[in-house]
Amino acid sequence: MANQHSVQAEPKEHHFHQHDAIKSGIKGALFGGSAGFIFSAVQNSLAKRNVGAWGVFSRTGSTIGMFTAVGTVYTFSKDASANLREKDDTLNVTIASFLAGATIGLRTGRIPQILGFGAAFSIIMSTFEFTGGSLRGGARPEILDMDEYERKEYLRTNRRRPITEAISEVGEGRGIKPPGYEERRRERLKEKYGVEINPVSANA
Known part of the structure; x- marks a missing residue:
């Protein structure tokens, strides 16, 4: 007969910590702007005629603006969504990815393309986040609840060979x-x- 007074483990309570969405947006703008500058420089160097060094800004400068806007929208929306929902999960990435993809589609000025870019970018990023956010796969369950020091010690000893x-x-x-x-x-x-x-x- 089963014990009717068995003690059940209480679920671990998760405390949400607010994110600084403004700071994240600034970081996203700097990262996106840097990536956009690199892509703009590559586009400028592949031009058939000599447009000069300032062509990075005058000829292909829209690339820098687009990357900056996408990085800002994505990082700000992700943290803002987490703060509003008080949850850190894949849905935050889905919302932020859709808005970032829609920002890319704004250049066309057409609603179908805006929604299409948003949906495509959202599906790709949400799938990537849901599967662990890494090309090597997600973290194993036994190290999810470890702090940083315990995790590094576990990985170090786990890979030690006799x-x-x-x-x-x-x-x-x-x-x-x-x-x-x-x-x-x-x-x-x-x-x-x-x-x-x-x-x-x-x-x-």
Whole structure:
């Protein structure tokens, strides 16, 4: 018979911390503007006629403006949505991605393209965020609740290989001297060259 008085684990309460949307928007503007400047410089360098160095701003400067606007809208909308909903989840990325994609479509001035760019960008970014926000995949459940120090210690020890395994693959010598190395070295020299080496005592 099941215990009717069994203690059930209480769900861990998550405390939401407000984000500084203005600061995030400024960072997004700087990052987007830098990326836009690089793309504008590449476009300017591929021009068929010489337009000069100022062509980065005069000829292809709209690229810088577009990247700056997209970066600002995305980062500001993401944190603003999180603050309004008081949740950090994929929906914040979905909203921010749609607005950022719609910002790209504003250049065309057509509603179908504005909605299409927003939907496409939203689907791509939401899928990327939902699958872990990394090309290597999401974090494993056992390290999600660890703090930064415990996580790094776990990753360091998890990737540590036994010395015997490393020696078996790399081999002895070249600075790698496991226990018993000198005895095995003398035996190999005796078998190969017929020379017996007697170690010199440090106390002699």
